[in-house]
Amino acid sequence: MTISPSPATVSDAADPNTLRGAVELQGVSFAIESSRILTDVTAQAPAQRVTGLLGPNGAGKSTLLRLLAGISRPGSGAVLLDGADLATLPRRAVARRIALLEQSAAPSVDLTARQVVLLGRIPHRSGLLGDFTSPEHQAAASDALAAAGASDISDRPWHSLSGGQQQRVQVARALAQQPDLLLLDEPTNHLDVSAQLSLLRQVRGLGLTSVMALHDLNLAASHCDHIVLLSDGRVVAQGTPAHVLTPATISAVYSVDCDVIAHPRTGLPVILFA
Numbered sequence: 001m002t003i004s005p006s007p008a009t010v011s012d013a014a015d016p017n018t019l020r021g022a023v024e025l026q027g028v029s030f031a032i033e034s035s036r037i038l039t040d041v042t043a044q045a046p047a048q049r050v051t052g053l054l055g056p057n058g059a060g061k062s063t064l065l066r067l068l069a070g071i072s073r074p075g076s077g078a079v080l081l082d083g084a085d086l087a088t089l090p091r092r093a094v095a096r097r098i099a100l101l102e103q104s105a106a107p108s109v110d111l112t113a114r115q116v117v118l119l120g121r122i123p124h125r126s127g128l129l130g131d132f133t134s135p136e137h138q139a140a141a142s143d144a145l146a147a148a149g150a151s152d153i154s155d156r157p158w159h160s161l162s163g164g165q166q167q168r169v170q171v172a173r174a175l176a177q178q179p180d181l182l183l184l185d186e187p188t189n190h191l192d193v194s195a196q197l198s199l200l201r202q203v204r205g206l207g208l209t210s211v212m213a214l215h216d217l218n219l220a221a222s223h224c225d226h227i228v229l230l231s232d233g234r235v236v237a238q239g240t241p242a243h244v245l246t247p248a249t250i251s252a253v254y255s256v257d258c259d260v261i262a263h264p265r266t267g268l269p270v271i272l273f274a
């Protein structure tokens with residue numbers, strides 16, 4: 001699969017053979033040292049669509065992303081990728097098919113941006129000693145840097161980059177993996193408003209199944225096809241932004257007073273806080 005900037009088309013959506021990366025959580029519960037963090041989470045992330053994972057601090061978003069990535073295993077319930085239980089898939093297959101961009105993903109040694117992106121190719125190396133010099137790996141890195149809008153900084157040392165530039169490179173690293181499922185934990189952190197919008201448009205334009213934890217409800221409303229709203233480790237609501245992001249639900253989960261209006265140009269929900 002190559003990284004393509006073209007969005008999933010309606011015909012893609014109509015043909016189940018072309019859909020990859022559909023995720024389903026079935027009654028997932030998870031605890032750390034007998035402290036319950038997720039309780040009976042049943043939710044879907046539709047194939048080749050962008051799902052926003054929302055909820056207050058501590059709701060369980062990062063924990064859920066790690067379960068979706070196969071890094072943690074549910075205490076009970078199952079995580080299905082294209083209908084197969086993640087627990088039954090070989091680790092290498094999971095590593096190839098799922099990319100997770102975590103909040104603190106900085107490399108510990110000084111690399112150039114391009115070298116950081118090439119780390120995304122690790123699951124695709126042939127053997128432990130395989131290197132990254134092959135045209136295939138280099139092309140994947142170049143495509144990923146371009147898709148993340150980071151081609152111009154590819155030769156810069158990682159530690160010389162601004163927070164926003166580092167975030168773009170991390171997104172490129174996840175894309176270089178050429179995953180079926182892209183998981184992003186608060187990808188708009190450190191980005192200015194223009195860069196936030198650009199990144200979210202790019203993610204949507206990839207046509208990949210993406211699940212991203214977000215705090216900004218308006219960005220979620222405008223850039224996600226599907227929303228899963230968590231509170232205290234449980235799913236409170238899921239569906240389209242218009243279905244989930246209602247004043248009553250937002251008030252119940254976040255304890256804030258708001259109005260929701262239709263955007264004058266797009267018709268999508270816009271949340272106005274009183």
Ligand SMILES: Nc1ncnc2c1ncn2[C@@H]1O[C@H](COP(=O)(O)OP(=O)(O)OP(=O)(O)O)[C@@H](O)[C@H]1O
Binds near residue numbers: 037055056057
């Ligand atoms: N290693 C851990 N040990 C104990 N508790 C943990 C651990 N990791 C997370 N938790 C707890 O699990 C709950 C969910 O944390 P998580 O990081 O998944 O929430 P979140 O929704 O991503 O939060 P935020 O929006 O603040 O990033 C929190 O109460 C947190 O304190």
